[in-house]
Amino acid sequence: MSVIDLRGLKLPVSQVITIDFETYYGDDYTLSKLTTEQYVRDPRFEVIGVGVRLDNGQSFWMEEVAFREWVRGVDFTRVGLLAHHAHFDGFILSEHYGVRPGFWFDTLSMARALLGVEVGGSLGKVMAHFGVGAKGHEVVLAKGKRRRDFDAVSWIQYGNYCLNDCRGTAAIFEKMASSFPVSEFYLVDFTVREFTEPTFIANVAKLQSALQDENARKTTLLDRSASDRETLMSNDKFALALVDLGVEPPLKWSEKQEKETFAFAKSDPGMQELLDHPRDEVRWLAEARVGVKSTINESRIGRFLAMGRQNKPVPVYLKYSGAHTHRWSGGDKVNFQNLPRGGVLRDSLLAPPGHKVIAIDSGQIEARGVAWLAEDSDLLADFANNVDVYSKFASEVYGRPVDRKKPEDKIAGFVGKVCVLGLGYGMGWRKFALYLLGGAMGGPPVRFTYADASAMGVSVAEFRMGETGGQNHGDVVASMVSRLSVEDLMTHCAVAKFIVDRYRRVRKNIPELWRRTEKLITAMTEEQTWGGTFGPGDGFTILRHAIKLPNGLVLRYPGLEKRDGGYTYISGHGKLRTKIYGGLLVENLVQSFCRVIVADQAVEIYNRTLLRPVTTTHDELVYVARGDEAEMALDTGLRIMKTPLWWCPNLPLNAEGGFGDSYGDAK
DSSP states (O other): OOOOOOOOOOOSOSSSEEEEEEEEOOSSSSSSSSSSSHHHSEEEEEEEEEEEEEESSSSEEHHHHHHHHHHOOGGGGGGEEEEESHHHHHHHIIIIOOOOOOOEEEEEHHHHHTTTGGGGOHHHHHHHHSOOOOOOOOHHTTTTGGGGOOHHHHHHHHHHHHHHHHHHHHHHHHHTTTSSSSHHHHHHHHHHHHHHHHOOEEEEHHHHHHHHHHHHHHHHHHHTTTHHHHHHHOOHHHHHHHHHHTTTOOOOEEETTTTEEEOOOOSSSHHHHHHHSSHHHHHHHHHHHHHOOOOOHHHHHHHHHHHTTTTOOOOOOOTTTTTSOOOEBBTTTOOOOOOOSHHHHHHHHOOOOOOOEEEEEETTTTHHHHHHTTTHHHHHHHHHOOOOHHHHHHHHHHTTTTOTTSSHHHHHHHHHHHHHHHHGGGOOOHHHHHHHHTTTGGOOOOOOHHHHHHHHHHHHHHHHEEEETTHHHHHHHHSOOOOOHHHHHHHHHHHHHHHHHHHHHHHHHHHHHHHHHHHHHHTTOOGTTTTTTEEEEGGGEEEEEEEEOOOOOOEEEEOOETTTTTEEEEEEETEEEEEEEEEHHHHHHHHHHHHHHHHHHHHHHHHHHHOOOEEEEEEEEEEEEGGGGGHHHHHHHHHHHOOOOOOOOOOOOOEEEEEESTTTOOO
């Protein structure tokens, strides 16, 4: 029997070959200081040797010249290549050897999904977890050594180390393959190819112009504020600059540090007050602080430029199952999951000549997912009938018909949208109030006034005297840091609480869902409840410190236990403990199964069109197709993304999309 048995997987390959590159690295030339793209495309790049393991167990350690000759004799169209961190080995193969296999397998991706923080993703840790031997350490001895620096004995020793890695990779793949959902193999393959077979072309001229504009903007901010970069970058010096202007630096309580700290983050209410200050010199200083402190645009534009200037496609590095909920996350120091809509970065990613970028977004899928999990039949019916649920709830709140498409209802409609999308996970009135003041969901800051309270029938006096969790509302509001006066903040919070309470009354199934999931957390710690099911169609299974999703992936809560009246679990690569409660578990579940829906739809789109995503952003799939096929591909994608999966047939889905010459033009 083969070392790796593919008979039960039904994947489009006839054999699997494990591969591992050993390459030159030194003090200033290493993956810890460079991105994978920079490292592989650098002139200093050199292959020391290549380990190859066939699926019958035969292994070979080859010189680079011999490997290049071997590659010419292999038909890779029906070969599945296996590696641990396939982004790295695959990018080398694509860039330097022109190899694009029939399929990619990646044990690092699989380990993230199946093992999580309990084990970690390194090859050595995964090998130890499955008891398939130990990873060597010879790579440390190879630092700074070119191929010419190895004698015959040391090169063979390095080869034995490499082939042991190949053996270990094949062994852990065989251990994990049977419990890995088949559809997820395709998603790993898609994710690897987004990086190893890049498609986007960078618009260098647009990026250069944007970088000049960014530098000019920061220079203007510095000149206008009469300050310098060192002062603006330092919390202490910025605080002193405020004092010199006669302004008390805003403070906030830091739970992590257990003390008051400066409230200088852009989203902090205290900083918002400085940005709205009536005195120009104070406002300019605050604007300069925010503008100069934020280097994300500058650094991202620089990275895109560096890739584009080589006249090579821009590789998209995403980590499969990089987030706790199995969503993808950013990697290689460029987060493609967080490219602002309408920004220069999306606009600078072009389709190749003769092609179009297609972007399809699953509309309101999380809000729909909450309604489905809560079995809220009224809300599900509204979604199914294409009712504008944002305007409908805003009408409930404001006590009058609201149509968010009308200019006069823009703010009311926006509030309705924030409520539908944001209150389903148990957000309380205090957080909701600050969320709106800070500009929820990237929208405009919203402040409720006495006129709003009067129109909604809200008594600010009654709110002030009320209590939540044993705390008097008046005292809570007085302790909140805000640019508003206490009285104005009291009115804003009174209306915010009214809206939160109205949401919970109107959508009563959703608070009930939070209460049920509180019990699920306990059930994950009690052996007698393991194996039980819940949710529509009993599609979810309770496991020890985990919940199995309908497609077979597992949402894990390692080390789950009750502490100080609440539950926590191990997160952050095993170094942190994170709180978990009913509303947050609902959020985790919804984001997880919505990710499964969109991901499985991507597999179905591939089955129908042979198009693989070139990137994804949470609930959005992005493709590149020939210009004459773009409209048909878009129509197919929209139809598939409006179709629920077999395990959620009564979940009404919707989607919207478009295509254009750039990623930015596609929506």
